[in-house]
Amino acid sequence: MSIELRNIAKKFGDFVAVDNISLHIETGELVALLGLSGSGKTTLLRIIAGLETPDTGEVLFHGEDASAVSVRERKVGFVFQHYALFRHMTVFENVAFGLRVIPRRARPAEAAIARRVHELLKLVQLDFLADRYPSQLSGGQRQRVALARTLAVEPKVLLLDEPFGALDAKVRQELRRWLRRLHDEIKITSVFVTHDQEEALELANRIVVMNQGRIEQIGSAEEVYHHPANAFVYNFLGNVNLFHGRIENGRVFLGDTAVELENTHAHAHPETGKAILYVRPHLLEIVMKPNGKQTFPATVKSINPAGPQVKIELVAEWGDMVQVEIDHERYQALHLEPGANVFLRPKEQKLFVYSI
Amino acid sequence: MATNTKRNNVLPGFGLTLGFTLAYLGIVVLIPISTIFFKTFTLTWPQFWAAVASPRTIAAYRLSFGASIAGALVNSVFGFIVAWSLVRYEFPGKSLIDVMVDLPFALPTSVAGITLTAIYAGNGWIGRYLAPLGIKVAYAPLGVAVALTFVGLPFVVRTIQPVLEDLDQEYEEAAATLGASRLQTFVLVIAPALIPALLTGFALAFARALGEYGSVVFISGNMPMHTEVVPLLIMSKLEQFDYAGATAIAVVMLTVSFVILLGVNMLQRWSSRRLAA
Numbered sequence: 363m364s365i366e367l368r369n370i371a372k373k374f375g376d377f378v379a380v381d382n383i384s385l386h387i388e389t390g391e392l393v394a395l396l397g398l399s400g401s402g403k404t405t406l407l408r409i410i411a412g413l414e415t416p417d418t419g420e421v422l423f424h425g426e427d428a429s430a431v432s433v434r435e436r437k438v439g440f441v442f443q444h445y446a447l448f449r450h451m452t453v454f455e456n457v458a459f460g461l462r463v464i465p466r467r468a469r470p471a472e473a474a475i476a477r478r479v480h481e482l483l484k485l486v487q488l489d490f491l492a493d494r495y496p497s498q499l500s501g502g503q504r505q506r507v508a509l510a511r512t513l514a515v516e517p518k519v520l521l522l523d524e525p526f527g528a529l530d531a532k533v534r535q536e537l538r539r540w541l542r543r544l545h546d547e548i549k550i551t552s553v554f555v556t557h558d559q560e561e562a563l564e565l566a567n568r569i570v571v572m573n574q575g576r577i578e579q580i581g582s583a584e585e586v587y588h589h590p591a592n593a594f595v596y597n598f599l600g601n602v603n604l605f606h607g608r609i610e611n612g613r614v615f616l617g618d619t620a621v622e623l624e625n626t627h628a629h630a631h632p633e634t635g636k637a638i639l640y641v642r643p644h645l646l647e648i649v650m651k652p653n654g655k656q657t658f659p660a661t662v663k664s665i666n667p668a669g670p671q672v673k674i675e676l677v678a679e680w681g682d683m684v685q686v687e688i689d690h691e692r693y694q695a696l697h698l699e700p701g702a703n704v705f706l707r708p709k710e711q712k713l714f715v716y717s718i
Numbered sequence: 719m720a721t722n723t724k725r726n727n728v729l730p731g732f733g734l735t736l737g738f739t740l741a742y743l744g745i746v747v748l749i750p751i752s753t754i755f756f757k758t759f760t761l762t763w764p765q766f767w768a769a770v771a772s773p774r775t776i777a778a779y780r781l782s783f784g785a786s787i788a789g790a791l792v793n794s795v796f797g798f799i800v801a802w803s804l805v806r807y808e809f810p811g812k813s814l815i816d817v818m819v820d821l822p823f824a825l826p827t828s829v830a831g832i833t834l835t836a837i838y839a840g841n842g843w844i845g846r847y848l849a850p851l852g853i854k855v856a857y858a859p860l861g862v863a864v865a866l867t868f869v870g871l872p873f874v875v876r877t878i879q880p881v882l883e884d885l886d887q888e889y890e891e892a893a894a895t896l897g898a899s900r901l902q903t904f905v906l907v908i909a910p911a912l913i914p915a916l917l918t919g920f921a922l923a924f925a926r927a928l929g930e931y932g933s934v935v936f937i938s939g940n941m942p943m944h945t946e947v948v949p950l951l952i953m954s955k956l957e958q959f960d961y962a963g964a965t966a967i968a969v970v971m972l973t974v975s976f977v978i979l980l981g982v983n984m985l986q987r988w989s990s991r992r993l994a995a
Contacts, residue, residue, distance in 0.1 A: 413891050433894040446892040450910040450989075460896035463906070515896055 363424045363437075363518035363551055364389045365410060370419035372405055379405040380416070381575035387568075390549045392542075394562035396598075397572035403555045406572070407521050410553065411440045423518070439517030439550075443524040445508040447496040453507050454492040457482055460515035482510040485544070502533040509541075513548075522554035526561060538565055559599045563587060571595050596640050603646070603684050605639040614639060616658055616680065643687040644671065647707045648696060657705040660684055662698055674698065676706070754972065757965040769963040770970045774942050775951060778967075781859055782948040783974070786927035789866035790874075793923045794916055797874030804875070805882040819875045822868055827932030834865055835937045857939030862947060865933040870923030877919035878912060885911055914990035921982040928975055 365387040372380040380402040387393050395403040408414040410421060412433040421428045428436060447456050457479045461470060470478070483489040486506040496504055505525065512520065525541070526534040542565055545552055556562050562569045563583040571578040571586060571594075578598075579591035590596035597604075607616040614637065649657060660676040663683075672693040676684045684706065688696075698704070761769065769775070803809075804816055822830065838845040838855035845855055855861045885908065893903040931949040938945040948971055955964035 411895060413895070433891070434897050434899070436895075438895060440892070440895040442888050442892060444886075444888065446886065446888040448889065448892075448907055448910075459893070459898070459906070463893075463896065463898040463902045511896065 365519060365551065365553070366422035366425070367406075367410070368420050368422065370406065370409060370416045370421070372402075372409060372414065372416050378402075378575050380409065382419070383575075383577055384419075385570060385577065385580070387551060387553060389551055392545050392552045392565065392567045393554075394566035394569045395553060395555045395572055396557070396559060396562040396569050398557055398598075400574075401572040402575040403572050404523055407523055407553060407555050410519070411438045411521050412436045413440070437515070437518045439512035439515065439520045441505075441508050441512050441520070441522040441525055443527055445496075445504045447504055447508055447511070449496055451495075452492065453483070453488065453494050453496070453499070454479055456496065456507060457511045457514050459511060478514065482514055485513070486510045500533075501529045502537055505529065505537060509544075518551065520550045520552040522552065524556060525554055526558075527556075534561075541565065563599070571598060573598075593638070593640060601643050601685060602640045603643060603682075605641070605678070605682055607637050607639050609637050616678070641708055643673070643685040645709045646684070646686045647709050648674070648686060648688060648692075648698070649705045649707055650696070652705050653707060657707045660704060660706050662700050662702045662704060664700055665693075665698060667693065676704070678706070751972065754965045754968050757962055758969045761962045761966055765962070766966050769960075769966040774946070775948075775967060777943045778946050778948045778951045779970070779974075781862060781945065782928060782971075785859060785863040785866050785947070786924050786930075788863045789870050789927045790920050790924040792863075792867045793870045793874040794920050797871055797919065797923075798878055798912070798916065800871075801875045801878040801882055805879060820872050822870075823872050827869060827930065828936065830868055831865060831933035831936030834861070834868060834933065838864065838937065856937050857941075857945060859938075859945055861937040861939075862934055862945060865937045866927035866930055869930050869933060870927050873922035873926060874916070874919035877922065878915050881912055881915040914986045917982055917986040917989065921979055921986070924982075925975060925979060928971070 365385075367383055367385040370380055370383045371378075383402075383406060395406060397403045405414060409416050412421075412428070412431065423431075423436070448459065451459065458475050461475045461478060464470070469475075480489055480492070483492055486509060488503060488506055488510070491499065491503065491507075496507065499507065526537055529537065538561060554565070563586075566583065568580060568582055569586050570580050573594050579586055579595045581589070581591075586595055587599050590599065596602065605616050607614050609615070616639065652659070659679045663675045663677055665675075666673040667690070671687040672690055674686045674688065674693075676686060678684050686706065696704075758766065800815075800819065804812065804819075835842075835856050837843050838848070838861060840846065840849045840854070840856070842856070848855060853860070855864060889907050889911070890903050893907045898906065929949060931947075931953070934947050935950060938947065938950075940946050940950055948967060952964045952967055955961075955967070
């Protein structure tokens with residue numbers, strides 16, 4: 363089922379949670395609402411579910427206005443951040459809940475309910491835990507039970523609020539991959555909320571980057587990562603170095619050093635010429651000799667060689683901290699030591715410069 | 719789940735605190751109560767039996783336990799509603815109502831008894847409208863139940879309130895998204911989560927009502943065989959210097975209450991164990 367949001371706005375007191383958002387989600391899509399806490403992403407998700415009523419605007423399911431449709435009747439599956447499993451019920455009863463509350467006339471027979479529940483528990487690979495209580499499960503298991511419980515009522519739309527927020531990094535990765543496979547299998551229109559850009563990039567067909575109740579950019583992982591619409595998106599998706607600089611005659615100057623960087627994205631403040639420049643750590647190169655005005659001097663502060671890339675922290679000549687990631691071969695060739703004076707060179711000209 | 723008894727605590731002092739607990743309970747609870755038993759042992763079996771099983775005593779047991787259970791049950795239902803509205807809704811005067819709940823704790827029970835009697839007597843504010851309907855509250859068993867309901871109310875409200883505050887609204891939302899009606903959500907999701915607290919509240923209100931004396935003497939009229947509660951019967955035995963007879967009845971009361979409270983306690987533990995997160 364497709365979801366259409368039209369001019370949705372929601373205020374809590376003076377706080378604008380959602381500010382006039384319109385969004386279309388296709389049938390079968392897996393969409394991430396990505397943003398910091400307070401960006402309005404969870405409120406938007408709850409509005410789609412009908413758990414929150416928007417002040418203005420409408421929600422359409424499959425082209426039909428759902429504003430008057432209650433939560434019960436929306437056929438929306440909602441997985442809560444802390445799972446909200448019923449603690450006094452076994453895993454089996456939790457998953458069966460949605461089937462047991464169907465009015466008696468339409469309710470499946472006990473045998474059919476049992477069959478469906480076991481089918482779902484097999485789908486989430488937890489059939490062996492059917493008789494346990496939620497308190498006896500690990501976080502990852504609870505999450506999967508919550509998902510099975512939601513799927514039991516055959517929702518047309520699946521909404522997940524920070525689905526992996528409360529889990530260990532390792533379990534999170536596993537579940538992420540598992541959810542991706544599950545979605546490929548059952549093709550249900552899904553929207554999930556996350557503050558973890560990596561999660562959004564890995565999992566979603568499309569990412570909606572939100573900030574202060576508004577949408578900053580909508581696009582595939584590739585689009586938002588490589589073609590960010592603005593500095594916020596660039597800054598939010600992945601690590602960045604932030605430099606304060608000036609722009610004069612279309613050229614960027616960093617600190618007092620006149621580093622010239624050709625830049626097509628440069629938009630400086632019209633009067634002061636001040637700008638903020640963003641560069642990802644892996645887009646900076648360390649060289650031992652200056653190269654005209656394309657490099658700037660820096661001093662190595664610390665080196666962390668653990669991981670697929672070597673993370674090096676430097677201090678630029680004008681005092682800003684700079685993070686650089688280089689591969690191990692390059693690191694060995696450079697013979698870097700803390701205290702070494704080196705030069706940094708942006709690898710590509712596609713830097714983000716934002717006026718302040 | 720296996721618990722390790724020799725766990726290393728950050729704060730030492732298990733021996734000290736347990737010793738203190740035992741000494742304290744011994745002085746405050748056990749020694750006074752044991753004297754009741756010792757006094758009772760001065761009776762022979764036939765004397766004991768005559769004291770605890772006379773028709774007048776049996777009638778008093780029946781009224782005391784019956785009215786206490788009735789009062790605790792009424793409180794469980796209405797105390798729950800009071801706790802619910804205090805936790806779930808914001809309304810003007812909320813903190814005032816919150817304070818009012820504690821009034822039965824603070825009010826001298828005799829004052830409560832006199833007030834209730836004045837209101838429910840045949841010519842009182844409420845009693846005058848009930849009398850034509852043939853409902854007699856003051857000087858009747860019903861009056862005893864009313865007084866015992868009054869003194870027990872805070873227990874139920876105050877035990878349910880914190881549990882209800884902790885009960886995340888997410889559970890109700892989850893039930894709603896799964897298609898449950900409001901009634902189903904309440905019966906299947908909310909009520910089971912509150913049962914341990916409700917049982918505790920019930921047990922406390924019941925125990926409080928069993929021992930209640932001050933408010934009951936005024937509203938009941940104290941007619942033997944009819945509106946005489948056990949604490950009053952004990953009092954009148956004492957006034958006749960029948961100390962052993964009084965303690966014998968007390969022993970029976972004590973034993974039965976202990977068994978009932980133990981039962982409720984075990985029920986409460988059993989139901990809360992499943993909820994342990």
